[in-house]
Amino acid sequence: MNIIEQFSHQGDTQWFKIDEVPSSAKKTEKKFIAASERTGSFHALFGDYDMYDIPSGFVIEAKEDCILNHSLAEHLKDSELTLDEAKVLAKKDHRHIIIPKGVYAVGIQQRFDPMSNYTLNVLD
Numbered sequence: 001m002n003i004i005e006q007f008s009h010q011g012d013t014q015w016f017k018i019d020e021v022p023s024s025a026k027k028t029e030k031k032f033i034a035a036s037e038r039t040g041s042f043h044a045l046f047g048d049y050d051m052y053d054i055p056s057g058f059v060i061e062a063k064e065d066c067i068l069n070h071s072l073a074e075h076l077k078d079s080e081l082t083l084d085e086a087k088v089l090a091k092k093d094h095r096h097i098i099i100p101k102g103v104y105a106v107g108i109q110q111r112f113d114p115m116s117n118y119t120l121n122v123l124d
Contacts, residue, residue, distance in 0.1 A: 013043050013068075016105045018059070025052035025059050030083040033058065033068070034108055040073045045099060047086035057107035062099050070094040 006016050013033050030051050034043040045051075047066030052059040060066075064086065071089040081087060088096045 012108055014107050015099070016107075018103050018105050021050075021052055021059050021061055021103055022054060025054050027051070028053050028058075033106055041070060041092040042073060043068065043070050043094075044083060045069075046081075046083055046089075047099075048084065054105070057105065060099070060104045060106055062101050062104070064101055066099045068097040068099050070096075 006014070028051050030045075030049075032042045032044045035041075045060060045062075045066050045068050048063040049066050050061045050063070052061070067086050067088055069089040070092050072092050075089050081089075
């Protein structure tokens with residue numbers, strides 16, 4: 001996996017354009033990129049894409065321009081919307097981002113605690 005460029009970030013999610021899906025990546029069902037531990041909000045990609053697990057996060061292979069939303073679970077509760085439909089939702093804190101067709105490595109921002117010599121994912 002070769003990183004071509006840092007593409008974007010939305011909140012605590014970081015997106016890097018890569019040249020291909022790594023051979024070690026495991027295809028998975030679509031799920032939230034990140035979900036809040038406290039507020040009921042989420043970062044989720046909507047549209048036609050495949051999602052793969054890698055040790056440092058996810059790989060997304062977008063087959064079309066997709067929409068990364070930061071919204072609240074209540075906006076999905078009474079909706080028939082699925083992650084397969086590219087749609088802009090009401091924002092929570094961050095405006096939606098268009099993720100162009102391509103391959104991306106996605107990770108969660110991390111914070112290093114020098115007192116414990118430990119790295120943790122940033123919690124929302």
